[in-house]
Amino acid sequence: MRYAVLGTGEVGRTLGGKLVELGHEVVLGSRSRDNPAAAEWARRVGGGARTGTFAEAAGASEAVVNAVGGRVALSALGSVGAAGLDGKVLIDVSNPLAFEDGGVRLSPAESDSVGEQIQRAFPNALVVKTLNTVNCRVMVDPARVPGEHVLFVCGEDTGAKEQVTTLLGEFGWPAERVLDLGGIREARAVEMMLPLWLDLFRRFGHPDFNLEVRRAR
Amino acid sequence: MRYAVLGTGEVGRTLGGKLVELGHEVVLGSRSRDNPAAAEWARRVGGGARTGTFAEAAGASEAVVNAVGGRVALSALGSVGAAGLDGKVLIDVSNPLAFEDGGVRLSPAESDSVGEQIQRAFPNALVVKTLNTVNCRVMVDPARVPGEHVLFVCGEDTGAKEQVTTLLGEFGWPAERVLDLGGIREARAVEMMLPLWLDLFRRFGHPDFNLEVRRAR
Numbered sequence: 001m002r003y004a005v006l007g008t009g010e011v012g013r014t015l016g017g018k019l020v021e022l023g024h025e026v027v028l029g030s031r032s033r034d035n036p037a038a039a040e041w042a043r044r045v046g047g048g049a050r051t052g053t054f055a056e057a058a059g060a061s062e063a064v065v066n067a068v069g070g071r072v073a074l075s076a077l078g079s080v081g082a083a084g085l086d087g088k089v090l091i092d093v094s095n096p097l098a099f100e101d102g103g104v105r106l107s108p109a110e111s112d113s114v115g116e117q118i119q120r121a122f123p124n125a126l127v128v129k130t131l132n133t134v135n136c137r138v139m140v141d142p143a144r145v146p147g148e149h150v151l152f153v154c155g156e157d158t159g160a161k162e163q164v165t166t167l168l169g170e171f172g173w174p175a176e177r178v179l180d181l182g183g184i185r186e187a188r189a190v191e192m193m194l195p196l197w198l199d200l201f202r203r204f205g206h207p208d209f210n211l212e213v214r215r216a217r
Numbered sequence: 218m219r220y221a222v223l224g225t226g227e228v229g230r231t232l233g234g235k236l237v238e239l240g241h242e243v244v245l246g247s248r249s250r251d252n253p254a255a256a257e258w259a260r261r262v263g264g265g266a267r268t269g270t271f272a273e274a275a276g277a278s279e280a281v282v283n284a285v286g287g288r289v290a291l292s293a294l295g296s297v298g299a300a301g302l303d304g305k306v307l308i309d310v311s312n313p314l315a316f317e318d319g320g321v322r323l324s325p326a327e328s329d330s331v332g333e334q335i336q337r338a339f340p341n342a343l344v345v346k347t348l349n350t351v352n353c354r355v356m357v358d359p360a361r362v363p364g365e366h367v368l369f370v371c372g373e374d375t376g377a378k379e380q381v382t383t384l385l386g387e388f389g390w391p392a393e394r395v396l397d398l399g400g401i402r403e404a405r406a407v408e409m410m411l412p413l414w415l416d417l418f419r420r421f422g423h424p425d426f427n428l429e430v431r432r433a434r
């Protein structure tokens with residue numbers, strides 16, 4: 001597959017590197033064509049790794065991963081435009097976190113979510129929210145955390161969710177550990193888990209943890 | 218111990234009944250002295266079960282459980298008054314849920330929480346937020362859900378959190394499955410888990426589930 005990964009931070013570089021390692025072609029997209037982090041990433045990863053603007057990355061790809069921060073996602077995707085996104089699976093892994101008021105704040109929250117914002121802005125993109133509830137190293141290597149722990153997916157398009165579940169399987173997540181929560185509105189539920197994630201991160205002192213759902217049968 | 222359990226809904230009746238079963242004295246508090254649900258509960262439970270107004274319940278007790286809905290918690294506790302709460306452990310198990318806009322909404326969320334609202338309104342109460350992330354039958358019988366699933370506690374007073382952890386132990390929660398997230402501000406984190414809880418409830422079709430935290434050592 002040809003993937004665009006938008007965002008040259010740790011999340012984007014980690015996801016992009018894993019996708020190349022799996023044999024996919026990846027264009028790591030950034031705001032400018034001469035992003036040094038992107039260039040260094042492409043040199044290090046080699047193989048199917050390329051770089052470009054957000055628009056160039058999306059235009060060259062069959063599926064798009066939004067790995068920029070949740071608060072700038074609409075701006076980054078806006079520079080792509082609908083023509084580069086329509087009909088494509090758009091995997092949103094972002095969280096709308098910002099350091100404010102001496103702590104970490106989440107906005108939007110409860111009444112909206114980044115996943116919904118993106119779907120509203122690009123109604124013909126097949127938005128799937130997933131992976132935002134774990135650290136990026138866990139995203140691409142779930143065995144960093146022992147035992148049976150889960151990911152969530154949500155989105156309007158069943159086929160897109162199945163395609164994303166297959167990709168998560170390539171990352172190491174068995175399909176039975178990927179829980180479909182429903183439509184894109186449930187992006188609120190998974191984005192609102194971030195305050196708990198931050199509390200656990202502070203408590204454990206490292207990001208190699210995740211949640212398992214236990215239930216009576 | 219002498220407990221006040223405020224609220225005659227399923228949560229209050231379940232917690233009150235378990236406390237009596239454990240040998241505690243319980244006054245189930247409601248807005249009016251002649252609440253039929255409370256009277257029926259006291260007849261059925263027997264033993265150390267009594268009923269009264271919110272103020273009578275709290276006044277007669279060493280510790281208070283807030284089991285009214287999160288959106289009416291301040292009103293119920295306001296009818297108790299600070300004199301009935303000062304210096305006491307106040308266990309808040311509530312969630313600020315309401316059916317609005319064709320769905321379930323959570324308010325306050327992100328910028329505030331019921332736990333914090335209560336602590337601000339009653340600065341001399343020892344507020345501990347816990348148990349709000351599981352169904353009331355799971356609260357008092359964690360073995361309904363298999364595995365090593367967890368509860369969270371938060372609050373400003375370490376001694377109060379230890380006392381609550383001991384009570385949770387009486388309910389069947391080993392201390393190592395009770396995770397202290399920090400001060401009462403973290404009530405935001407656990408209240409914001411409710412949208413995920415509701416999604417999982419819809420998916421599983423029953424409330425006998427909970428989360429386990431898996432982590433690298």
